[in-house]
Amino acid sequence: MIAVKNLTRQFGHLTAVDAVSFDIHPGDVVGFLGPNGAGKSTTMKMLTGFLTPTSGSIVIDEHTIGDESLAIKSKIGYLPEGAPAYGDMTVFQFLDFIASARKLKGAYKKERLKAVIGDLSLESVLNRHIDNLSKGFKRRVGLAQALVHDPKILILDEPTDGLDPNQKHQVRNLIKALAKDKIVIISTHILEEVTAVCNRVMVIAKGKIRFNGTPKAFQQQSRYYQAVTLSLSYAADISGLAELDGVAEMEIDKATGNVTLFPEPGHLILNAVAEHIQLRRLPVDELHVETGRLDDVFRQITCDEDGEGEAA
Numbered sequence: 001m002i003a004v005k006n007l008t009r010q011f012g013h014l015t016a017v018d019a020v021s022f023d024i025h026p027g028d029v030v031g032f033l034g035p036n037g038a039g040k041s042t043t044m045k046m047l048t049g050f051l052t053p054t055s056g057s058i059v060i061d062e063h064t065i066g067d068e069s070l071a072i073k074s075k076i077g078y079l080p081e082g083a084p085a086y087g088d089m090t091v092f093q094f095l096d097f098i099a100s101a102r103k104l105k106g107a108y109k110k111e112r113l114k115a116v117i118g119d120l121s122l123e124s125v126l127n128r129h130i131d132n133l134s135k136g137f138k139r140r141v142g143l144a145q146a147l148v149h150d151p152k153i154l155i156l157d158e159p160t161d162g163l164d165p166n167q168k169h170q171v172r173n174l175i176k177a178l179a180k181d182k183i184v185i186i187s188t189h190i191l192e193e194v195t196a197v198c199n200r201v202m203v204i205a206k207g208k209i210r211f212n213g214t215p216k217a218f219q220q221q222s223r224y225y226q227a228v229t230l231s232l233s234y235a236a237d238i239s240g241l242a243e244l245d246g247v248a249e250m251e252i253d254k255a256t257g258n259v260t261l262f263p264e265p266g267h268l269i270l271n272a273v274a275e276h277i278q279l280r281r282l283p284v285d286e287l288h289v290e291t292g293r294l295d296d297v298f299r300q301i302t303c304d305e306d307g308e309g310e311a312a
């Protein structure tokens with residue numbers, strides 16, 4: 001388990017992480033979201049022992065970071081932002097070097113190297129220099145080095161950055177498979193990654209935690225949650241839809257022509273909308289209930305009232 005209390009990091013006058021507290025348990029796959037400069041990487045670097053906190057505490061399985069950093073580092077696999085260092089090594093040399101640095105030996109070392117090379121599909125590039133690899137392969141080599149010692153805690157800074165859609169899918173499945181008995185913390189700008197792999201969302205903005213809960217609770221904060229969106233094959237009189245019981249508001253998207261009906265709080269409007277469409281024989285091609293729009297919630301949580309802040 002990870003227990004973080006009042007964690008703070010200052011760089012000169014800038015407070016990059018500001019009295020942050022949270023607990024994370026085995027089996028948790030945490031999506032760590034926030035605008036650029038929110039404090040995600042700084043928090044992750046402190047969790048991995050690469051950066052010293054200005055104040056506050058991090059306890060990992062009864063070990064306190066700072067006092068017992070070595071014991072903690074052996075439990076953690078860390079994928080930093082960007083490409084792996086040691087670009088003049090071949091992929092195999094690099095992974096072998098990391099495995100040795102992690103004190104793996106003999107048959108177990110061979111077994112772990114084989115496992116990560118297979119899991120990340122690195123067989124075809126084992127003898128290539130890291131510097132000459134594509135961005136996607138560099139990312140996969142970075143993931144392999146984070147996994148080689150089979151750590152209990154995985155901290156991954158933008159793990160799917162630079163991967164093509166097939167590789168993204170493969171890495172997400174790998175993370176899901178790994179997550180059963182581990183803690184996984186993923187920093188990402190890709191909001192869909194949260195619903196694809198995470199069972200917990202933490203949002204940080206300006207160094208403070210703004211949301212900590214399930215992906216469902218995150219989606220439910222969207223004004224689109226349980227709204228009904230429909231598209232029409234040709235123009236028709238839809239004014240009656242806005243008058244239905246439980247419908248608070250109707251919006252028409254200027255770009256697509258799609259109509260969205262927003263429910264009053266606590267109302268389900270799908271049946272009433274479907275009945276009205278049948279009764280009035282409205283030319284509806286497509287209709288769906290919205291699950292909530294992640295970008296909408298992200299903006300709402302991370303932008304100040306004056307509009308300051310950035311979307312992911």
Ligand SMILES: Nc1ncnc2c1ncn2[C@@H]1O[C@H](COP(=O)(O)OP(=O)(O)OP(=O)(O)O)[C@@H](O)[C@H]1O
Nearest residue numbers: 011014015016034035036037038039040041042043
């Ligand atoms: N070594 C450093 N020296 C001075 N300021 C730093 C240092 N590292 C980070 N910062 C500042 O701390 C703040 C938080 O940075 P951090 O890298 O943690 O953000 P982030 O959420 O990871 O952003 P991004 O999504 O852009 O990677 C930023 O304002 C950044 O400029």
